[in-house]
Each structure stands twice: as structure tokens, then as C-alpha cells.
Amino acid sequence: MRFSAQKPEEGGSVTRRALLGGGLAFAVAGCNSSGVDFGAGGPGVSAPPPSGAPLVGETLGSGPVRVGMILPLTQNGAPSPIGVSMRNAAQLAVDDFGGPYITLMVQDDHSSSDGAAQAAQSELGAGAQLILGPVFANDVRAASAAAKSAGRPMIAFSTDASVAAPGVYLLSFLIETYVDRIVQYSVSSGKKSFAIMAPQNDYGNVATDRFQQTAAGVNAQIVVTARYSAGQMATAAQQVAAVQGQVDALFIPEQADAMQAVANALSSNSVKTQLLGTGVWNDARVLKIPQMQGAWFSAPDNSGFNAFAQRYKAKFNSEPARLATLSYDAATLAAALARNGGPDPYNERALTNVSGFSGADGVFRFRPDGTNERGLAVIEIDGGAAKVISPAPRSFVAG
Structure with missing residues (x-):
């Protein structure tokens, strides 16, 4: 079976029964896992958040499991090409697979720690069971404080391994x-x-x-x-x-x-x-x-990104940023685990499955300390x- 970046410095289980559009598979990487299965049938998705919690930010998908996403959509008041590309990649993931399973709430942190903390707090208040992002290391530190207080995990995109911690997982390409x-x-x-x-x-x-x-x-x-x-x-x-x-x-x-x-x-x-x-x-x-x-x-092997980029360009008529696959994989993983993850789809056991996951850039898995391992080519x-x-x-x- 198969299943951060920070500012450019100057830096349960799933079986392999799902195929996404364009031939990108997202499934658990090992062969003897049990638990989450995003094929047909199986247990239902998690219960929706308590009624009365309004959604925040731009919403993608209409599923019962709420997931927050924090991205640097703007920097110094101007649109950020990286943030916008990552937002588009998340939409592609929701359109491919996640729409029935998650509602993704996307907010701009304005490339600032205060903005990241405020976005995390509002998304958690709106019932987010998982936070995806932010991108920059200091923003991850600020947002993770809110997530830890709420007892919710994060999958962030910083390349700075010092911001990783139990419950704060980095999906980025680590040095x-x-x-x-x-x-x-x-x-x-x-x-x-x-x-x-x-x-x-x-x-x-x-x-x-x-x-x-x-x-x-x-x-x-x-x-x-x-x-x-x-x-x-x-x-x-x-x-x-x-x-x-x-x-x-x-x-x-x-x-x-x-x-x-x-x-x-x-x-x-x-x-x-x-x-x-x-x-x-x-x-x-x-x-x-x-x-x-x-x-x-x-x-990472270029073939996965090239296939993703072709589909991205067909939808958005532009080339994706290299980091766009991170938000695509994060949103797809969130949806896959929500699909059959029971009332607590993002528990530590599910996120740190030793078999790992396979996304657009190949296999990866989260270590309990929040860092990751990736299958890389030479x-x-x-x-x-x-x-x-x-x-x-x-x-x-x-x-």
C-alpha cells in the first residue's frame, strides 16, 4: 500500500484503494495497515462541530469535518504568489477528493505572527479539528500555541525543524x-x-x-x-x-x-x-x-510534481509554485482521514502511521516529534x- 516551508531563507491508516484525478494516489504506504479506508463503505465521517459555530474565512468543500488552513495570501499588503498558489492547490485537492468530507476554512495570516495566531484562534473557535499551515517558521510558532491550547494538531509547511513538536507536524522538505x-x-x-x-x-x-x-x-x-x-x-x-x-x-x-x-x-x-x-x-x-x-x-522525483503542475495549469491557467504540492497533499490527507476516521480522525496514531502516506511528491511520514521522513530520489x-x-x-x- 501507499499513501514548510519557511520564508525562502536566505528555508488509523489508509489503504491504497483511492485514485485521484490525474492518477495521483493518496494512500497509506505500508502493506499491513488497518484502520482508515477511503474506499467505498466503512464507517462514516466524524460528527460535525456543535451547531452555532459560524464558519470563518474562505470555505472550500462542504463536508462535516472542519479543517483550518492558514496561508500567507498577502505580504506587505500585496498578493503573495506562493500563498495564492498554495490556496489554489488546496482547492484542487478539495475538488479532486475532499469536497464531501471536509470544509476547509482558508485564512490569510498576512505573513505575520500576529495574523497567524489570530487565524488559528478563529478557525479553532469555528470548530476546526486540524490546522493546515502556516508557512513561515515564526508564524507556525504563533499559531501552534493556539492549537496546543485547544488540543488540536497542526500540519505546517515550515522547513525549520525547530518549530516541530508532538502535535505540530511538518510536511515540508526538510534540510x-x-x-x-x-x-x-x-x-x-x-x-x-x-x-x-x-x-x-x-x-x-x-x-x-x-x-x-x-x-x-x-x-x-x-x-x-x-x-x-x-x-x-x-x-x-x-x-x-x-x-x-x-x-x-x-x-x-x-x-x-x-x-x-x-x-x-x-x-x-x-x-x-x-x-x-x-x-x-x-x-x-x-x-x-x-x-x-x-x-x-x-x-523528490520530478514526475509527481510535473503531473500535479499539468493539472494545476489546466485549472488555473498558471504555473504552480513549487510549494503548492504541500497544501495539496495536506488537504488531501485531511480529507482522506476524515473520510473514515471516526470521531477523532486526526489523532496521533493516525497522523504518525509508520507506513506513511504517498502524495504528489512521493512517500512521506510524520515522526512523533513532528519532523518528517520523505522518500527522495538521488x-x-x-x-x-x-x-x-x-x-x-x-x-x-x-x-
Whole structure:
């Protein structure tokens, strides 16, 4: 069976009997689960909230289970393309599957912590049994306080793992998951010693710490860790060049817009080794850089997003933001669990099912601490394109 992002930093069970439009399946990933089944028949959906609680925000769907969604629909008073795209993706999910099972209440947090807290409070007051969102880390912190007080779970979209907690689950693409996958693949491919060349910023800090921890766990050696300030890659590249005869690969957790400068610094210092990165390299700006050909990075398989994007464009006549699949999967999961989840469809056991779930970006599961695991592919940059060299797993090993 199968079933956060934060501001771009500068960062029961279900069987596989449901097929959504466009061929996107959303079901539990394991094979021996029991509980929720969103095929025909089975127990009914949860009881509606007490009468007299008015709905809030824009409502999508007409189901008896109320779910809140908090998105940055505006920022600095202007429409936010990311927020609007995520809202549209949620509508697509409700139209595909969720309409009879949930009523999704969508509110704008205005990209602010106060707005997120107010939205959470009003949605919980309107009977929301689950909150989806927000996107930015500080807004998740503010909204989660209200959710915890009400005893309701959240599925948020921040990439900052520090905001995760029991009952506050992150559906986003976490840096830690990217790092784990690329280390494991590299070691399995015979790489035993590594260098790290990382920016002095939050993303670089988290990625470097995780790479060091994961490498230690598989007895791999870190020969040098070279850090650099924005635009100051030359000295770090020199440090790597000095030891390149001792390393099998170089890990560079850098954003797409800075990778040309990194590549130039490496070339200037004649660094030639296997390059490793994270999913932020899955960007045309990186794929076309000559020095990056042959580099490896971990990322979701593109095929799921491409299928989603095709259907999104057909409905909204525009391209979706990359984060739109998060709100699509969150809304679909909320509807699937509501479909046959009994009076408490979003209990901890249901949300942390070890078999996980399969959404637009592949399999994922929530850990009890609120972080997630995702099934990621390893991709090689080849001829200016992304070529899968290690497919994403289609299911998790139970437990």
C-alpha cells in the first residue's frame, strides 16, 4: 500500500484503494495497515462541530469535518504568489477528493505572527479539528500555541525543524532529510571521505551540522569543513583544494542563485571531485552550469510534481509554485482521514502511521516529534538536465 516551508531563507491508516484525478494516489504506504479506508463503505465521517459555530474565512468543500488552513495570501499588503498558489492547490485537492468530507476554512495570516495566531484562534473557535499551515517558521510558532491550547494538531509547511513538536507536524522538505539521503547514497556508492563547503547562514548551519552527524553515524570521515560569508567563496575553495586528494566528494549546501559563483571559485582553484548537494539544486540555473555536470543531489522525483503542475495549469491557467504540492497533499490527507476516521480522525496514531502516506511528491511520514521522513530520489546533473540515478522508494520499511 501507499499513501514548510519557511520564508525562502536566505528555508488509523489508509489503504491504497483511492485514485485521484490525474492518477495521483493518496494512500497509506505500508502493506499491513488497518484502520482508515477511503474506499467505498466503512464507517462514516466524524460528527460535525456543535451547531452555532459560524464558519470563518474562505470555505472550500462542504463536508462535516472542519479543517483550518492558514496561508500567507498577502505580504506587505500585496498578493503573495506562493500563498495564492498554495490556496489554489488546496482547492484542487478539495475538488479532486475532499469536497464531501471536509470544509476547509482558508485564512490569510498576512505573513505575520500576529495574523497567524489570530487565524488559528478563529478557525479553532469555528470548530476546526486540524490546522493546515502556516508557512513561515515564526508564524507556525504563533499559531501552534493556539492549537496546543485547544488540543488540536497542526500540519505546517515550515522547513525549520525547530518549530516541530508532538502535535505540530511538518510536511515540508526538510534540510535534514535531503542530507540523510545524499550521505547514505554516497557512502553506498563507495565514498568514504568528504569535504564540506558551506555558506555562513541558517541553511548552511543546519545542513553542515546534519551532514557531520549523519557521516559520523556511517563511519565516514569529514576531512575539512570550509565556511564562507556571502560572496566570499574563494578562501573556502582554497581550503578544499588543499585537501582534495584526500576526499571522495564535496558537499555544498548552497542555494541555486549562488551556485555559479561557487562553481567559478572551485574552477579557479582546480577543484575536481564529486559534488553533492540538496534539493535546492533542482533548478534550471544550477542544471545548466558546466562545472555542475555530474553533480549529485537528493530531491523528490520530478514526475509527481510535473503531473500535479499539468493539472494545476489546466485549472488555473498558471504555473504552480513549487510549494503548492504541500497544501495539496495536506488537504488531501485531511480529507482522506476524515473520510473514515471516526470521531477523532486526526489523532496521533493516525497522523504518525509508520507506513506513511504517498502524495504528489512521493512517500512521506510524520515522526512523533513532528519532523518528517520523505522518500527522495538521488539525481545527477547530466547534459543540463536532472537524471534520476537512484529512484525514490515507494514505501517505507515498517517502523
